[in-house]
Amino acid sequence: MTCAKDRNQPLGFRSGKENQGKHFKLPTRGTRCFFRNIAKQIFKVHAPSTSWICTQIGAREHYAIPRVLHRSGKLEALYTDYWSCGLWQKFLRSPRLTSRQHEDLSDAEVYSFNGTAVLDGLRKRVRPNTDAYSEFLRIGSKFGKQVRSKLIKRREQHWENTIFFGYDTGFLAGAAWAKNQGAHCIVCQMDPSRTEFDLVRAEEKRWPGWAKTPILVPEAYFAWRKAEWALADAVVVNSQWTLDALVQQGVPSEKIHIVPLAYEAGLDENEDSPTPLKPDGEPLRVLFLGQVNLRKGIPYLLEAAKLIKNIQVEIAGSIAIADQFVVKAPPNVRFHGAVTRDRVRKFYREADVFVLPTISDGFALTQLEAMAHGLPVITTPHCGQVVTDGLDGFVIPARDSAALADRLRTLQDDPERLQAMREAAQLTVRRFSLNHLDKNLRTLEASVKSPSTDTLPSFD
Secondary structure (H helix, E strand, O other): OOOHHHOOOOOOEOOOOOOOOOOOOEOOOOOOOHHHHHHHHHHHHHOOOOEEEEEEOOOHHHHHHHHHHHHOOOEEEEEEOOOOOHHHHHHOOOHHHHOOOOHHHOOOOEEEOHHHHHHHHHHHHHOOOOOHHHHHHHHHHHHHHHHHHHHOOOOOOOHHHEEEEEEOOOOHHHHHHHHHOOOEEEEEOOOOOHHHHHHHHHHHHHOOOOEOOOOOOOHHHHHHHHHHHHHOOEEEEOOHHHHHHHHHOOOOHHHEEEOOOOOOOOOOOOOOOOOOOOOOOOOEEEEEEOOEOOOOOHHHHHHHHHHOOOEEEEEEOOEOEOHHHHHOOOOOEEEEEOOOHHHHHHHHHOOOEEEEOOOOOOOOOHHHHHHHOOOOEEEOOOOOOOOOEOOOEEEOOOOOHHHHHHHHHHHHHOHHHHHHHHHHHHHHHHHHOHHHHHHHHHHHHHHHHOOOOOOOOOOO
């Protein structure tokens, strides 16, 4: 693995002349993947096949897509804002930064812009920007331009056999250049965009004063995303909920492909062990984990807690509702604020059921995390389709605290059904493995190259 500061040129070197007729570049002997890259380059010269270039800001989905592509030999390169390695890893020990790498990609071709990412982080601390979405747009635009400057140096790339993949907001500049060279371009839209923001604004009117900071999104942010959708050959979303929202915003349905998120159990040997059932007579242990805001449906959870007394609700996550509503919460509700990853596992293990009364989510990976720990999930249709109603949890209408209370009461009164749902939940999560993500990416690739191919997600 090579750090960002060592990645000023593409992997390898060339002699003084350009050697424009040749496509082979010898990897430097200092790399850990010397022989693998020699084989890769030989293969690329004699039998060009489709390869992927991935770009992403942050450790999205624990780098699941580039990891799966690398495992199958299709990843050409990963471009990211920060990659923890070498001196960066030694001197910057913030957990947020040290987690920005993955051992599955230790011998992959990874490029990053660590200096820029660190300076942006310091700038945010010194001068917090209340206009968050303008800041997202600034960072995404800068990242895209940095990626483009690196792509220009890939003079041996077979662009006609390349898929350029990136996430929304940081996609545009790099994709525009790659497409001009003949590449296929795919953007992953992580949330329902304007549809979601409109729903949150409606919640702010319904619950005045609840939001610490009312949502404010400039039109330039939506215009940028529309430009990304128009440029891309395909738009990836993680749920039917997001697909329907994008169609309402003018994206042709045939251009959109559903690729559900993947989940894999951590290294903790107890992660897949079922949570012990609550003792008879004890309150039902209810867990909410995530951003504590209006979008996640927090007011409806608090209303449900008032309607059913014999439950204990634990709310873990950064709090974005006004302090007065935290203080006024029912006595059977506890707020814990932001929690570290090790504490997250503890919350999962000590719960009986997981609740996600979301107004809108692109997918909500916490559904899979909870199920992996043996928790049935109560959620709404406004997220990824994970729960089978009545089997491994319940799907209730959004904004319906009475329905939420009713399902919690059902589990409180019927321990046998709760146990059956716990067992079903652990079976469900297996349908969202990295192997299934691999199948979905292969289907996506075939669809982009041959638009008539069926692109339904794989759950087999």
